[in-house]
Amino acid sequence: MERRTIGAAALAVGAVGLGCMPMSWAYSGTRQRGEESLRAVHRALDLGSTLLDTADMYGPFTNELLVGRALKERRQDAFVSTKVGLLVGEQHIVANGRPGYVKRACDASLRRLQTEVIDLYQLHRADPEVPVEETWGAMADLVRAGKVRALGLCAVGARGGRRSGGRLHDATIRQLQRVQQVFPVSAVQAELSVWSPEATEALLPWCEARGIGFLAAMPLGNGFLTGTLTPGEGFEPDDVRARHPRFTAEMMAANQPIVAGLRRVARRHGEDVTPAQVALAWVLAQAGHVVPVPGAKRERWVTENARAATLRLTPQDLAEVAQLPGAQGSWE
Numbered sequence: 001m002e003r004r005t006i007g008a009a010a011l012a013v014g015a016v017g018l019g020c021m022p023m024s025w026a027y028s029g030t031r032q033r034g035e036e037s038l039r040a041v042h043r044a045l046d047l048g049s050t051l052l053d054t055a056d057m058y059g060p061f062t063n064e065l066l067v068g069r070a071l072k073e074r075r076q077d078a079f080v081s082t083k084v085g086l087l088v089g090e091q092h093i094v095a096n097g098r099p100g101y102v103k104r105a106c107d108a109s110l111r112r113l114q115t116e117v118i119d120l121y122q123l124h125r126a127d128p129e130v131p132v133e134e135t136w137g138a139m140a141d142l143v144r145a146g147k148v149r150a151l152g153l154c155a156v157g158a159r160g161g162r163r164s165g166g167r168l169h170d171a172t173i174r175q176l177q178r179v180q181q182v183f184p185v186s187a188v189q190a191e192l193s194v195w196s197p198e199a200t201e202a203l204l205p206w207c208e209a210r211g212i213g214f215l216a217a218m219p220l221g222n223g224f225l226t227g228t229l230t231p232g233e234g235f236e237p238d239d240v241r242a243r244h245p246r247f248t249a250e251m252m253a254a255n256q257p258i259v260a261g262l263r264r265v266a267r268r269h270g271e272d273v274t275p276a277q278v279a280l281a282w283v284l285a286q287a288g289h290v291v292p293v294p295g296a297k298r299e300r301w302v303t304e305n306a307r308a309a310t311l312r313l314t315p316q317d318l319a320e321v322a323q324l325p326g327a328q329g330s331w332e
């Protein structure tokens with residue numbers, strides 16, 4: 001698989017990564033099977049999808065434990081990325097950016113992941129009660145201690161401001177400007193997909209100008225862009241899409257022209273090319289420092305996603321995707 005670099009340290013990873021969250025959190029709990037997910041991780045590594053993206057809050061903790069089982073056998077084949085800064089309660093999630101907590105959380109992640117070093121340690125969310133510079137300074141100490149190789153920042157959640165265009169990521173850029181004064185940022189993770197392209201307006205160019213890698217979260221639109229979801233089929237109560245404004249039956253039906261457009265492009269490249277692969281190829285085409293991190297928990301989907309790295313969209317393809325209608329959500 002093509003390799004791409006992350007940050008000034010030129011950390012090399014496969015062009016398409018693997019989001020491990022769906023294996024143990026946020027999506028259809030009854031369909032989560034540890035052994036099946038473990039096989040999916042091994043398949044990703046076999047295909048060159050070396051970046052494994054997890055977080056201590058996924059589960060919580062169980063996702064890191066699962067990834068750790070694979071790392072125990074194949075640490076040299078993998079680039080492990082995990083996150084810190086969020087705590088999961090019974091009915092809520094809270095931020096914790098206190099330096100002492102960050103250092104203890106890192107040690108706990110290292111144990112669960114069964115590794116001596118984390119390749120990319122990302123701040124999941126800044127704690128509003130702790131200056132972000134203090135949190136980032138503690139994370140920088142972990143690099144100096146040899147427990148972490150590089151640092152990343154996850155974009156501030158801003159779904160409610162979807163209409164604000166380029167201003168959607170202003171808060172993230174302000175955070176980045178602050179932490180860059182403390183220690184270099186190697187990567188930023190933010191949502192980027194055909195139906196959520198807002199990062200291309202300000203955040204992506206900001207990162208590109210500074211040599212910062214960009215991890216594209218949700219590049220398949222929470223599964224919608226695969227074309228495998230049926231409007232009205234419904235989701236399990238613990239599935240995040242059950243409360244997502246783009247996944248009501250009405251909105252899923254209204255957004256079908258996006259999937260239809262991806263299918264048209266796919267057909268031009270061969271019978272075996274899928275809408276999901278076109279969606280990932282579109283993300284890859286945005287810039288050379290972009291690495292999509294699609295979530296998957298089955299070997300079949302991991303294989304399909306990895307093969308998107310070989311799909312080269314033509315200028316005609318990209319122009320056609322650019323003309324697709326914008327996604328609709330129930331908030332609109």
